[in-house]
Amino acid sequence: IEKEWTLEKLINLYEKDIRLINHFYYSLMLKLYSSKYKERFLKVIEKCYSSQYKDLIEIGAKCILKLYLDYGDFKDKIEKIYLIDGEKLYYILEELIRKFDSIEYSNEIKEIILKLKEKDLIYYSLEKLFNHQKIDLSRDKEFLLELMKFKNIDKIIHSFLEYLEERAVSILDYTDIIINLCENILSKDKKLLQSELMIMSDISKLTVKLYDETSNSKSNKNKKIAMKCLDFWDIMYEKGLVYAREAIKELMNR
DSSP states (O other): OHHHHHHHHHHHHHHHOGGGOOGGGHHHHHGGGGSTTHHHHHHHHHHHHTOSOHHHHHHHHHHHHHHHHHHOOOHHHHTTGGGOOHHHHHHHHHHHHHTTTOTTTHHHHHHHHHTTTTSOOOHHHHHHHHHTTOOOHHHHHHHHHHHTTSTTGGGGHHHHHHHHHHHTOOGGGGHHHHHHHHHHHHTSOHHHHHHOHHHHHHHHHHHHHHHHHHTTOOOHHHHHHHHHHHHHHHHHHHTTOHHHHHHHHHHHTO
16 A cells, blocks of 8 residues: 555656656656556656756656666667667667676667667767677677777777777787778778878777788688788778878888
8 A cells, every 4th residue: 555655646746747757766766667557657758758858868768778678668769769869869878888788688789779870879878888898709799790880980999999908809809890890980081081090090000900910820811811901001091091101110110
């Protein structure tokens, strides 16, 4: 009886003024979903999500993603996430990345993120995949291969490079991922690349590391990888990118 009374008061308060909703009562608020007030609760979440207040949009996005992953609600929003923009997309993406290494939701979350391939995303959300150690190569390689084809992936290349250096892994394990990344970035307009000095510096470092690991190998596979690095430097040189000359100079001075 006490629980029923509490939930009734709660839904009545939220319907009168959604600004009363806050993160502190998040777990209690979710109990409304399993009560007879479910439909009213879902409408409240919709109002939060469509609110002008950032904190309410965040709560709405958090609830919408959770209810989609757990129960399949809000399919129209999550399965067509590529139609969303602004703060709504930002908060859903933040929540997706926060849950990324969840065993329970891993595959669904990767599928949702990959729907955003053509979006101009806020890159520091994607950076958290690397900065917060969310990525596991053995589990996420196929996802990374697709992630490197994203429209603005060049913005997170530095975080990816730092991730590789911190983990002290063999760069050969990431060969396909690095090649996808380089192909994506180097296909961009020459003037754009010439203005992105830090990004091109990171591309140069990645390709030099990869070339170092493969150039003296007797393996045909590794020889092809080394040749691919040379192809990338040719593209950089043709586009007038100073780091192509620096990469070649660095190797010749060894």
